[in-house]
Amino acid sequence: MALLEVKGLTVSYPVAVGLSAFISRRFLVAVDRVSFSLPEGRTLALVGESGCGKSSTGLAVLGLLEHVGGEVLFRGKDVLRLRGKALKEFRRRAQIVFQDPYESLNPKMKVRAIVGEPLRIHGIRGDEGRLRRALDLAGLSPPDYFLEKYPHELSGGERQRVAIAAALILDPELLVLDEPVSNLDVSIKAGIMNLLRDLQEELKLSYLFITHDLADSFFLSHEVAVMYLGVTVEQGETEEVLLHPVHPYTKALLSVAPGSGREKVILSGDVPDPLHPPPGCRFHPRCPAAEKRCVEAPPGEVELSPGHSVRCVKAESPREEP
Amino acid sequence: MAEIREAFRTSPFGKAGLVIVGIFAVLAIIGPYIAPYDPWKTADQLEDILAPPSWRHPLGTDELGRDILSQVIYGTRITLIIGLSAAAIAVVVGTVVGVTAGYLGGPVDAVLMRFTDSFLSMPFIVLAIVIVSLMGRSLGNIILAIGLVQWTQAARITRSQTLSIKERVFVLRARALGAGPLYIMRRHILPNVLPLVFANMTLVTSLAILSEAFLSFLGLGDPTKFSWGIIIRYAFETGAVSIGAWWYFLPAGICIMLVVLGFSFISNTLDEALNPKLRRGQVVI
Numbered sequence: 001m002a003l004l005e006v007k008g009l010t011v012s013y014p015v016a017v018g019l020s021a022f023i024s025r026r027f028l029v030a031v032d033r034v035s036f037s038l039p040e041g042r043t044l045a046l047v048g049e050s051g052c053g054k055s056s057t058g059l060a061v062l063g064l065l066e067h068v069g070g071e072v073l074f075r076g077k078d079v080l081r082l083r084g085k086a087l088k089e090f091r092r093r094a095q096i097v098f099q100d101p102y103e104s105l106n107p108k109m110k111v112r113a114i115v116g117e118p119l120r121i122h123g124i125r126g127d128e129g130r131l132r133r134a135l136d137l138a139g140l141s142p143p144d145y146f147l148e149k150y151p152h153e154l155s156g157g158e159r160q161r162v163a164i165a166a167a168l169i170l171d172p173e174l175l176v177l178d179e180p181v182s183n184l185d186v187s188i189k190a191g192i193m194n195l196l197r198d199l200q201e202e203l204k205l206s207y208l209f210i211t212h213d214l215a216d217s218f219f220l221s222h223e224v225a226v227m228y229l230g231v232t233v234e235q236g237e238t239e240e241v242l243l244h245p246v247h248p249y250t251k252a253l254l255s256v257a258p259g260s261g262r263e264k265v266i267l268s269g270d271v272p273d274p275l276h277p278p279p280g281c282r283f284h285p286r287c288p289a290a291e292k293r294c295v296e297a298p299p300g301e302v303e304l305s306p307g308h309s310v311r312c313v314k315a316e317s318p319r320e321e322p
Numbered sequence: 323m324a325e326i327r328e329a330f331r332t333s334p335f336g337k338a339g340l341v342i343v344g345i346f347a348v349l350a351i352i353g354p355y356i357a358p359y360d361p362w363k364t365a366d367q368l369e370d371i372l373a374p375p376s377w378r379h380p381l382g383t384d385e386l387g388r389d390i391l392s393q394v395i396y397g398t399r400i401t402l403i404i405g406l407s408a409a410a411i412a413v414v415v416g417t418v419v420g421v422t423a424g425y426l427g428g429p430v431d432a433v434l435m436r437f438t439d440s441f442l443s444m445p446f447i448v449l450a451i452v453i454v455s456l457m458g459r460s461l462g463n464i465i466l467a468i469g470l471v472q473w474t475q476a477a478r479i480t481r482s483q484t485l486s487i488k489e490r491v492f493v494l495r496a497r498a499l500g501a502g503p504l505y506i507m508r509r510h511i512l513p514n515v516l517p518l519v520f521a522n523m524t525l526v527t528s529l530a531i532l533s534e535a536f537l538s539f540l541g542l543g544d545p546t547k548f549s550w551g552i553i554i555r556y557a558f559e560t561g562a563v564s565i566g567a568w569w570y571f572l573p574a575g576i577c578i579m580l581v582v583l584g585f586s587f588i589s590n591t592l593d594e595a596l597n598p599k600l601r602r603g604q605v606v607i
Contacts, residue, residue, distance in 0.1 A: 062498055091500030103491040108513040117509075121501045163495075 001076060002037040003206045004061065004174060008070035009034045011056045011230075015275065027067065028275050030056040032230040034070075038223075040173070043200065043207040045217035045238065047253070048227035051271055054210045057227070058176045061208060062094055063087065074174070092122055095167035099179035101159035105151040111135075112147040115166045122170065130169060137203075138165035139195050157188035164195070168203070176208045181216065193219055214257045218242055223307075226250045229274060229282045236308030246310045248287050281313070289314065326517075329595035339587025346581050350399040359389035361396045361548055372560075375569050382569035385560045393548045394573045400549040401531055401581070404465055408530035411469025413523045416476025421515065423477070424484025425507050431481075438477050446471040447536055454542045461544045468533045472526050479522055483515045521592035528585035535578050550574035 011031035031053040038044045046054040060068045063079045072079040074090060082090050095118075098104035105114055115134055119127070135143040138161040151159055160180060167175060177196065181189040197220060199205060211217055217224050218238060225235035226249065234247040245251045252265040267286045272278055278285050284294035293313055302315040330336040358380075365371055365387020373383045381390040423434035441449075453467035487493065488511065496506050537543055538551025539558065557563070557571035 059494075064494065064498055088500045091498065096495065096498045098491050098495060100491060104495050106492040106510055106513070109509075117496070117501075118499050121496070121499050121505065166495075 003040045003075065004038040004208070005073040005076075006037065006057075006061060006070070007035050007073070009057060009060055009072060010069035011053065011060045011065055012067045012069075014067065026275070029277075030230055030274060031060065034225075034227070034230075034232050036223075036225050036232070036235060038174075038206055038208060040206055041200070041204045042223065043209050043221040045209045045211060045221035045224040046227055047211055047214060047217050047224055049212060049271060051229075051274065052227040053230040054212075054227050055178055058096070058178050058208060058210045062096055062176055063090070088122070092118075092170050093172050094174040094176070095170065095172040096176040096178060097160070097163050097167050097180045100183050101156060101163050102151070102183075104163055105159055107151055109150075110147070111149050111151075111154075111162050114151070114162060115169055118166060118170045124170075134165040134169040135162075137168050137199065138162070139191070140165060155188070156184050157191060160184060160188075160192055161195070164192075164199075168199070171203075172205070174206050174208065176210070178210045179212065180209075182212065196220060214242060214253055215259075226253065229271060229277060231282055231311065233283065233312070234308075234310045236305075240305070240308050246304060246308075246315055247283075247312050248289050248314075249283050252288070281311075325595040326592065329591050333591045333594070335587045336591030339584045339589075339591065342580055342584030343588060346398055346402065346577075346584070349395060350402045353395040353399050357389075357392040357395040359392040361388055361392040364388055372562075372565075372567055372570070374567075381573050382567070384556060384570055390553070390569060390573060393553050394550065394577060397548045397550045397553060397574060398577070400461070400547045401534065401551070401578070404461070404468070404534045404549065405527045405531035405581075405585075407465045408468035408472065408534070409523050409527040411466065412472035412526050412530070413476045413519055415469065416473035416478075416522075417480045417512075417515065417519050419473070420477040420480030421484050421507050421511055424481040425488050425503060425511055434477075435481070438474050441471070442474045444471075447533065450533060450537060451540065451542060454537060459542055459544055461547060464534060464537060464542070464544060467537075468530045472529055472533070475526065476519060476522050479518055480515045483518055484511050487511050487514050517592075517596050521589055521596055524585050524592060525589035528582040528589070531578060531582055531585070550578050 009031055010029065010033055012027035012029045015026045015028050034053070034057055036044060046057055048054050056065065059065050061072050061079065063072070063082065068080055074094065077086070079090055109117075112131065116131055119125070119130065131147070132143040135141065135146060140146045140158065140161050146154070146158070146162070151162070154162065180196070181192050184192060193216065196207070200207060207220070209217065209221055221238045223236065224238045224241050225232045226241070226247065227233070228249050234241055234245065234250045241250065242254060245254055252267050254260055255262040255265045265288060269286050272282070272285060280295040280297055281287070281290075281299050284290040287294065291313070299311050299313045299316065301309050301311050303309045304315060330340065365383065370379070370383050370387040372385050373379055373387070375382045379389050379391065381394065383389055384393070419434050419438065423431040449471045450467045453470060454463055457463040457467070493506055493510050496510055501509075534543070534549060535551035535554065538549055539555050541555060543549060543552045543555060545552070553574040554571050557567070560567070560570065562568075562570035
């Protein structure tokens with residue numbers, strides 16, 4: 001059984017538009033019926049542009065958002081329906097690392113308090129050895145050098161390592177990595193990526209890795225789900241999807257990745273307003289291969305080979321029927 | 323902290339405020355040891371009744387021949403105790419209300435803020451008069467009354483600050499770790515609103531000192547203590563103004579003015595350091 005099984009996950013945000021907020025609430029659908037599963041010890045990458053719903057998916061999986069539909073099964077139990085003790089137990093086993101270590105660490109707390117905070121919240125007796133081990137795992141050594149420092153005394157990479165140490169101290173099974181290296185310099189980024197890969201092997205962690213960078217997903221993930229405007233357009237084994245992309249959006253993303261060697265496909269326009277998503281396939285206004293039938297109905301999911309599925313009419317039948 | 327130090331270093335007003343408040347604080351502590359007379363000691367001879375300033379009585383005497391300078395020195399301690407304690411009550415109540423309303427939001431926020439508005443809509447001095455009249459004219463009741471009418475500002479300030487802090491990622495991170503609202507408010511929100519609370523407290527202290535003077539002048543002060551407001555009240559009762567006994571009411575009045583000014587200077591400087599919109603060298607949009 002998969003560690004994490006997400007079925008038809010939908011995330012919406014209430015939107016207040018002028019006076020209408022008083023009359024009826026409107027909802028922006030940020031994630032629309034997304035499904036995936038994450039086996040133990042593996043990494044699933046959620047890839048897409050900003051605003052595609054990948055971060056909302058990550059937060060929803062941890063039960064941190066309101067207005068969430070569908071099911072998020074963690075070891076068979078629906079996270080969205082957990083309460084009280086069971087929820088707290090889940091929070092111990094699933095941790096998150098955020099994008100911006102400048103924002104995710106309380107500036108008024110020392111590293112000792114930040115990394116020790118999970119223990120305190122879960123009522124586990126503060127154990128100096130455990131603290132040191134977490135810092136050590138995150139590559140912050142010697143631990144004594146870092147324990148008494150404030151976040152502003154550390155570099156960006158060190159801060160992110162502090163965030164990782166805090167996420168590891170409770171021995172979690174699942175780590176949601178929400179663009180953990182996007183705010184870091186390239187030189188530091190490589191170190192963190194290697195660290196994450198080593199940690200997975202050493203601690204048998206499962207990652208839900210959220211990124212906008214296909215190269216990062218290639219490096220770290222076993223499976224990848226490409227998202228566009230709240231919908232997964234293509235998912236499957238990372239190598240399969242990235243080396244043999246089928247969906248025009250995946251192809252376009254890949255073509256602009258540095259060193260891809262592909263002919264660049266520059267998409268015209270911007271991601272449409274999610275409050276008014278285009279009819280039919282959500283990608284059709286920007287799709288270089290769009291046809292008339294793309295406007296008519298949203299494409300269904302087609303399984304090309306075991307595990308590799310795509311949401312595009314072209315995959316259903318290559319040519320438009322006359 | 324660095325911003326605060328820098329603000330005081332560069333602001334002459336901030337420095338002046340610190341010096342003024344510092345002097346009065348020292349006076350409050352050592353006052354009883356340096357006061358030339360017991361402020362309660364009445365005159366032995368007739369010429370000491372309502373005597374103008376002289377070498378024997380640098381600030382003259384009152385209608386019972388008691389030394390005004392000693393009264394003012396003793397009054398420093400009482401006035402500062404009332405000001406600081408009332409401000410502490412106001413700030414604690416205001417912070418609890420503001421942080422709770424801001425963090426929990428929804429109906430809790432609505433109820434607490436309407437409650438705050440209802441306090442704001444009442445003329446605070448009238449409210450304080452009612453409270454003191456009902457509870458009696460003791461030092462503790464006066465402190466409580468002033469504290470209970472001055473907390474609304476702190477509630478407003480901490481609520482708006484809480485609203486911005488609770489959107490920060492480290493709060494989300496704490497939630498992801500399984501922290502409850504109480505824990506997050508105490509460990510994450512509070513330390514980040516505390517500097518503002520502190521700045522507000524200096525302002526409320528000066529307001530509290532003014533309120534105390536007002537209440538005392540209206541005859542609602544604690545008659546067993548010499549506060550500056552009480553001295554002015556006695557001067558008024560004696561008719562010091564109409565008989566030209568300026569030494570009776572001026573010193574206490576000037577002291578009130580100076581202390582209020584000193585606390586206001588400090589509060590302004592703190593505000594300048596902590597409020598990004600007032601920070602110097604930055605464009606205010």
